[in-house]
Amino acid sequence: MKKAYRTFIGLILTAMVVLCLPGLKEFTASSAADTDKLEVHFIDVGQGDATFITCGGHSMLIDSGDDSKGTAVQNYLQKQKVQKLDYLILTHPDADHIGGAPVIITKFEIDRVFVSNYEKDNRTYQKLIQALDNKRLKAVTPDVGETYRLGSAKITVLAPDRIYDNPNDASLGLLIENGDNRFLFTGDAEEPAENDILNNQADISADVYHVGHHGSRTSTSEKFFNAVKPAYAVISCGEDNAYGHPHAQTLNLFRANAVEVYRTDEQGSIVAVSDGTQISWNCSPSTTWKPGEPSDPGFQKKSDNCPTQITYICNTNTKKFHYPSCSSVCQMSGKNKKTVTISRDEVIAQGYAPCKKCNP
Ligand SMILES: [Zn+2]
Ligand SMILES: [Zn+2]
CATH class of the missing domain: 3.60.15.10 (Ribonuclease Z/Hydroxyacylglutathione hydrolase-like)
Structure with a gap:
């Protein structure tokens, strides 16, 4: 009698699970x-x-x-x-x-x-x-x-x-x-x-x-x-x-x-x-790491060791910073020129603003 009762409960539980399955399917990851x-x-x-x-x-x-x-x-x-x-x-x-x-x-x-x-x-x-x-x-x-x-x-x-x-x-x-x-x-x-x-x-x-x-x-x-x-x-x-x-x-x-x-x-x-x-x-990943920004000759080499650091040229007089390749760098007087290799956030934190021409 006891065994029959257990079987009956088992059947009820199985039926409940089966009835609930269509609803459950929506919420579980598909196999x-x-x-x-x-x-x-x-x-x-x-x-x-x-x-x-x-x-x-x-x-x-x-x-x-x-x-x-x-x-x-x-x-x-x-x-x-x-x-x-x-x-x-x-x-x-x-x-x-x-x-x-x-x-x-x-x-x-x-x-x-x-x-x-x-x-x-x-x-x-x-x-x-x-x-x-x-x-x-x-x-x-x-x-x-x-x-x-x-x-x-x-x-x-x-x-x-x-x-x-x-x-x-x-x-x-x-x-x-x-x-x-x-x-x-x-x-x-x-x-x-x-x-x-x-x-x-x-x-x-x-x-x-x-x-x-x-x-x-x-x-x-x-x-x-x-x-x-x-x-x-x-x-x-x-x-x-x-x-x-x-x-x-x-x-x-x-x-x-x-x-x-x-x-x-x-x-x-x-x-x-x-x-x-x-x-x-359908293809292999890109390996150029080439930004769409004006190219910086120091970029590829530097980024091998320390990817977030970039070489910038700062003008201590105008408080602007540039990529080394920017034309403004050639015109900059030596005494105002400061080369840094740090992240963009850090150079900004030092009080420099990005040059409008090279947009570093
Ligand atoms: Zn948009
Ligand atoms: Zn867009």
Whole structure:
């Protein structure tokens, strides 16, 4: 009798577990067996962002390059046999992120469009709104903490959590998980927005970090980097871009931490493939460590030993600091010239301001 009673209780428990399983599945990481292949294509759009992601037959696009790249992104997606995008995500309304979107919106069927809460009043933005209207698409800003599915991958919204004055800071931030593999996207979010993401206590550790703001030193603060601790960093930027992206400070941080860096200005479109456990790449990482800033002959050598230290020439009279290669250095009188090999923050802390010409 006692044994029969135990069996009965056992059956009830088993039934409860089975009934609860569909609900549980949503909240547990998918096992290797039901993990789809996730492909992340960092499309070369010159200076700008456009990242195509596909998993289990579902697709999304994060940003679209500037308006001269809309057709190139369209062609790239068509080569990938994309007919429909489950999501179009426009991180923030700067032209190098949304300029190509009207072409994409016009040419593809799109289920959902997510945008930043930052609105701009310019022609590029108006063209985007017009294209959305023409397709009767409504763009929404998802809330922080919301999750979405792309095949077996899970997308978690990390930002923006408030209204910002700087459109870059208002960038949509996303973490994409596929099995054990994690990819982080922060658009052009700069340090204030990174701090807000950190304050929200979400786990932002990631294998692959799509580097904020094209490798600018105004993003990827050390604190933020330490929370992400990526094995791989991908920088979307254009060759010889006007902003000097990626900045030496950001590259040095990656180099000092043995992060493998991929960059679209050197390698063209870059593809990462996740099977849920491992990530493989279509090319080898970049080994140039070449910043987009004016080149400093001392940089490569110095950074081997002490990656965050750079040689600068300070003018003790004007209180400006320069790269050694800056033309102002030739004109500087010997008695005002002081050579230092320290980090950029340290030289600023000593009361020097960056030269406007070489922008160190
Ligand atoms: Zn940008
Ligand atoms: Zn921007």
